[in-house]
Amino acid sequence: MRRANSERKSWSTSSPALQLALAAEGGRRDALEASLREAIRDGRLAAGARLPSTRALATDLGLARGTIAEAYAQLQAEGYLTARRGGGTWVGEVAAAPGRPPALPATPAARFSFHPGLPDLAEFPHAAWASALRRGLREAPAASLGYGDPRGRPDLRAALADYLARVRGVVSAPEHIIVCGGFRHGLSLVARVLRARGARGIAMEEPGLDDHHTAVVAAGLQPVPLPVDSQGARTDLLAEISAAATLIGPAHQFPSGALLQPKRRAAAMAWARAVGGLVIEDDYDAELRFDRQPIGALQALDPEHVVYGGTVSKTLAPGLRLGWIVLPPQLLEPVIALREAEDLHVPAPDQIAFGELLRSGAYERHVRRMRAHYRGRRDQVVELLAERAPGITPVGISAGLRVLLELPPGGPSAADLAERAAARSIELFPVGRFHHHGEPVPDGIVLGYGALPEHAFEAGLRALGELLGEALPS
Numbered sequence: 001m002r003r004a005n006s007e008r009k010s011w012s013t014s015s016p017a018l019q020l021a022l023a024a025e026g027g028r029r030d031a032l033e034a035s036l037r038e039a040i041r042d043g044r045l046a047a048g049a050r051l052p053s054t055r056a057l058a059t060d061l062g063l064a065r066g067t068i069a070e071a072y073a074q075l076q077a078e079g080y081l082t083a084r085r086g087g088g089t090w091v092g093e094v095a096a097a098p099g100r101p102p103a104l105p106a107t108p109a110a111r112f113s114f115h116p117g118l119p120d121l122a123e124f125p126h127a128a129w130a131s132a133l134r135r136g137l138r139e140a141p142a143a144s145l146g147y148g149d150p151r152g153r154p155d156l157r158a159a160l161a162d163y164l165a166r167v168r169g170v171v172s173a174p175e176h177i178i179v180c181g182g183f184r185h186g187l188s189l190v191a192r193v194l195r196a197r198g199a200r201g202i203a204m205e206e207p208g209l210d211d212h213h214t215a216v217v218a219a220g221l222q223p224v225p226l227p228v229d230s231q232g233a234r235t236d237l238l239a240e241i242s243a244a245a246t247l248i249g250p251a252h253q254f255p256s257g258a259l260l261q262p263k264r265r266a267a268a269m270a271w272a273r274a275v276g277g278l279v280i281e282d283d284y285d286a287e288l289r290f291d292r293q294p295i296g297a298l299q300a301l302d303p304e305h306v307v308y309g310g311t312v313s314k315t316l317a318p319g320l321r322l323g324w325i326v327l328p329p330q331l332l333e334p335v336i337a338l339r340e341a342e343d344l345h346v347p348a349p350d351q352i353a354f355g356e357l358l359r360s361g362a363y364e365r366h367v368r369r370m371r372a373h374y375r376g377r378r379d380q381v382v383e384l385l386a387e388r389a390p391g392i393t394p395v396g397i398s399a400g401l402r403v404l405l406e407l408p409p410g411g412p413s414a415a416d417l418a419e420r421a422a423a424r425s426i427e428l429f430p431v432g433r434f435h436h437h438g439e440p441v442p443d444g445i446v447l448g449y450g451a452l453p454e455h456a457f458e459a460g461l462r463a464l465g466e467l468l469g470e471a472l473p474s
Contacts, residue, residue: 029074051081051090054068116448121451132352144348167294167364179346181323184215190325200244206228209254232259233260238271252289278305278328281307401448428445
């Protein structure tokens with residue numbers, strides 16, 4: 001009689017060592033094979049143990065003898081069983097399955113997370129993306145889904161070259177663009193090529209992103225701190241630093257929000273030309289500038305000495321893992337070789353969809369809409385601070401998804417404030433976590449206003465305002 005799908009039936013066979021539980025769902029042979037594999041892998045059937053004959057096991061389990069024989073034959077082919085003509089069937093030498101590791105304690109998600117690196121994921125343009133994907137797949141030849149160019153699809157690179165030239169002033173041909181899995185991936189590619197060429201150190205903004213430090217260290221390079229002030233990275237100090245390259249965010253430094261000033265831009269280029277150095281430009285959210293036209297990319301000043309990198313992680317979603325780097329000619333061949341050796345290219349359907357968004361203008365329309373969206377949120381944060389925490393100084397408010405809150409003297413530290421916030425299920429990010437050499441001065445909170453979905457944003461701001469009003473001196 002057929003049992004419910006969730007039930008399992010156990011049998012003791014003529015061999016006392018063989019206890020089998022066969023699920024009722026699926027085919028009988030499949031269930032028998034799965035049960036035998038499980039018994040062998042968990043050690044209930046040890047190597048060298050003899051199994052019942054096909055006739056005996058068929059009788060015990062109420063199955064056809066042919067079913068038993070087929071299951072034995074499959075497991076012999078897989079190496080679980082061995083057989084000797086006239087000598088029976090035996091368990092082969094199979095390593096026991098490792099014990100299941102203890103589950104890590106789950107950390108409950110905060111009710112309100114002010115993550116500084118996440119956009120509003122609820123605003124992802126689902127309809128436009130789906131339409132672009134359908135249209136692109138319908139028009140693309142079948143060969144588009146095969147192994148492609150390690151640089152990325154030619155049509156996407158052509159669309160990117162046009163977009164970057166118009167919007168960011170980047171000087172590039174499509175042949176010099178590499179589509180990669182986000183900016184961090186592009187940074188890793190360049191860093192590994194530099195290390196293979198003998199580079200040792202790379203100057204990195206201090207403070208700066210943990211993920212970037214992790215990527216360059218994994219590539220074998222030594223991060224060398226490059227101070228940051230209100231005018232951006234101290235590129236005037238590069239001549240005093242032993243480094244083959246520098247990584248900077250000229251348009252919107254993380255986490256200070258500083259814009260690299262003209263003298264600092266010129267200093268970076270002068271250093272690169274003088275020593276044959278390389279500037280890696282992280283242009284991750286320049287399109288999201290609120291109060292003025294975005295400053296053009298640094299790369300346009302000297303394409304021979306700048307690697308330009310961009311991403312959709314802030315404008316669309318980080319889960320897409322879509323980014324690009326624009327390379328000087330001398331780096332193109334080794335980076336392509338490395339790209340091809342590791343995973344070939346970004347999935348073709350994602351490239352097809354993004355290319356369609358670019359060509360149709362839907363991507364630029366989405367960016368314009370999100371610029372207004374985040375500007376409105378920025379304004380609400382500034383208003384809240386003026387009302388509930390006037391002692392806090394908001395810094396870097398002209399672009400992006402975050403603001404740096406410099407805390408007043410005499411109050412709690414950023415770490416203490418984050419701890420108090422956590423007790424209220426609010427997630428805050430002290431600026432100290434982005435400093436890799438010494439404590440930050442002044443102390444502060446890097447407050448992201450993009451991560452909360454629209455339905456939770458105002459409630460999150462109220463909760464934050466209550467916390468700041470209670471914790472900070474009046």
